[in-house]
Amino acid sequence: MLSSPEIALIKATVPILREHGVALTQHFYQRMFRLNPELKNIFNMGNQQNGKQQTALAMSVLAYAEHIENPSVLFPVLQHIGDKHTSLQIKPEQYDLVGNHLIASIKEVLGDQASDDLLQAWTAAYKQLAKLMINLEQQIYQQKESQQDGWKGWxxxxxxxxxxxxxxxxxxYLYPTDGQKIVLHKPGQYLSIKLFLPQLGISQPRQYSISSAPNNTYYRISVKKEIDPNRGVKGTLSNHLHDAIQIGSTVEASIPAGNFTFNTESVAPLILLSGGVGQTPFISMVEHLTNLDHTRSVKWIHACRSENVHAFKEEMNKWQETHEWFEHIVFYEHDDGNNTSVKRGRLNIEQVKDSVLLPEAEYYLCGPKPFIEKAYADLIAYGVDHKHIFFEEFGPQTVQLN
Incomplete structure (x- = not known):
């Protein structure tokens, strides 16, 4: 437990973290990768380049400082982080390494403002958080490994x-090389895969939503090929998958993870709002529901740039034709107007409010940050209770809405 003086010192740094948190985390990552380059095999270097990881960490450190007296209120966030860490096979001893770099970074960035008492307080605070996360992740590891057909590691x-x-x-379509069964994932979960990238000289992990219904035979991931006009790290692994991974190639994967799942026992209307490749977890959800005997109403509104980039449209049309409980509405940002079955422009709640604004409905949003923020704000404006809205942002979590 932290002492009262330590808690006071941590809380006193909140204004500094609000103003300089990203600068601190940028310094932290640069320091850590310079002195421990082997950690580049664990972290997504694309998110390092675009700044998302630094921003996400800065927001997490700030939230922890703000709630230092009762960090348990952050449990949903910590659970999400724990799921991600276990999918990446993070080990307890790595917390000490990261902690040393974090405290050193605080000292180096704050300079004279980093008193010995402040550094001691943050050291104690980090150890408290590390202990909490290690215990949480141990429980997650045990729970995953105990599942039928589960496995440990990669x-x-x-x-x-x-x-x-x-x-x-x-x-x-990924089949276990050993020919054994695989654990049944929950629709909406993701799979962490790891590949060695010759052009970077390191292994890189990525998380991709599983786009198939649960089965004991294979997982399907549906990957968007990301193009980086600046020829940076962004999209390196997705390009490698598209260009270099062929039938017969092997990849490493950890057990499915994530809590962006829905209650299959619920009878409340299910409203899905997706942008671009954010459709992939919903493919798994709806495909799973088509295999069940149910009458739950499902409305799926999907937005993408054009018909050319709209994946799985044939499957969605078939589901709508064969299942009375399913309705699919599509927005194309660019469309010639000849296709009367789609709406033009970006997703607009006003145009579909009769379909999506239903009593007691549960809303699931998935896509890039701007899409989620806009859809969430629009639903709230129409009176939807935020407790009924769930979202998944691809990449490091920087959306803070609930």
Whole structure:
């Protein structure tokens, strides 16, 4: 437990973190990768380059400082981080290494403002957080490994099928190389995969939503090919998957993770709002529901740039034709106007309010940050209770809405 003086010192740094938090985390990552370059094999270097990881960490450190007297209120956030850490096989001893770099960074960035008492307080605070996270992650590891057909660590999977779904998105069907069964994932969960990238000289992990219904045989991930006009790290792994990974190639994967899932026992209307490749977890959800005997109303509103980048549209049309409980509405930002079955422009709640604004409905949002923020704000403006809205941002979590 932290002492009262230590808590006071931590809280006193909140204004500094609000103003200089990103500068601190930028320094932290630069320091850590310079002195421990082996950690580049664990972190997404694309998110390092675009600044998302630094921003996400700065927001997390600030939230922890703000709630230092009762960090348990952050449990939903910590649970999300724990899921991500266990999918990446983070180990307890790595917390000490990261902690040393964080405290050193505080001292180096704050300079004279970093008194010995302040550094001691943050050291104690970090140890408290590390202990909490290590215990939480140990529970997650044990729970995952105890599942039927579960496994520990990274497992080899073979690509047995590769399907082009649109101009940008390709699906990869991953079968366990050992021929054994795989754990049934929960619709909406993601799979962490790891590949060695020759052009970077390091291994890189990425998380991709599982786009298939739960089964004991294979996982399907549907990956958008990201193009970086600046020829940076962004999209390095997605490009490698599209260009270098062929049928017969192998990848490493950890057990499915994530809590962006829905209650299959609920009878409340299910409203799905997706932008771009944010459709992938919903493909798993709806495909799973088509295999069940139910009458739950499902409305799915999807927005993307054009028909050329709209993946799985044939499957969605088939589901709508064969299931009375399912309705699919599409927005194309660019459209010639000849397709009367789609709406033009970006997703607009006003145009579909009769379909999506339903009593007791549960709303799931998935896509890039601007899409989620706009859809969330619009739903709130129409009177939807925020407790009924759930969202998943691809990449480091920087959306703070609830």
């Amino acid at each position: 497992r080899s999977f073979t690509v047995k099928k590769k399907v082009i779904e649109s101009d940008e998105i390709t699906s990869f």
